[in-house]
Amino acid sequence: MNNLLIASGVAATASALALPAYSNVYLNPEFNGANYGDSYxxxxxxxxxxxxxxxxxxxxxxxxxxxxxxxxxTDNEVEFAGKFGGAIQASENVSVYGELSGITGDELSIGSKLGLKYSF
Structure with a gap:
């Protein structure tokens, strides 16, 4: 499974680097960890x-x-994750944003985010 992730990461990196003319395309590697109290x-x-x-x-x-x-x-697993979102500039100092994300697994897990950003 780790080999699949590495191969996918190499392919994604190569794809992103092969498209330098497309400034809107990006690569976003990200690690998210979780603790509960003192337990990882x-x-x-x-x-x-x-x-x-x-x-x-x-x-x-x-x-x-x-x-x-x-x-x-427990054992590691390779899944597929994705998200989409956006923002609206409501005024000079205020924007409203939202995101919908999901990851495969035994069941599809879906998350959402909605927020307001005020710039000083």
């Missing part, structure tokens, strides 16, 4: 390729790729 629960390493854009007050992105899920004390 595990983590997930994602290697996403994404696309972002904007028009006026609106911006958006979509990204996805392989995810190495590494729960503490």
């Amino acid at each position: 629960l595990g983590g997930t390493l994602t290697i996403d390729v994404g696309y972002e854009g904007s028009s006026g007050a609106y911006s958006y992105y979509i990204q996805g790729g392989p995810a190495l899920v590494m729960p503490n004390g």
